[in-house]
Amino acid sequence: MRKFLGTIVLIAVVVAAIGFYSGWLSFSNKNDPNSSDFGVEVNRNQMMDDAKKGVDDVGDAFQKGEDAIKGATQGK
Secondary structure: OOOHHHHHHHHHHHHHHEEEEEEEEOEEEEOOOOEEEEEEOOOOOHHHHHHHHHHHHHHHHEEEEEEEHHHHHHOO
């Protein structure tokens, strides 16, 4: 059980680090004398733009692979 929870925490930290690096997540905190506030902001537009770019990149890679296979089988 301990290993499982450790794995879940590790995955959460990796996802948060990637999200922060990619600009999908931003963290903020406010400290008042009587309270502390911690916030996470999710940039959905950036996430969607990156997802579309990823889909386009994968499609381009498949197209290049398909073209290479056609060229190899046709003797070009």
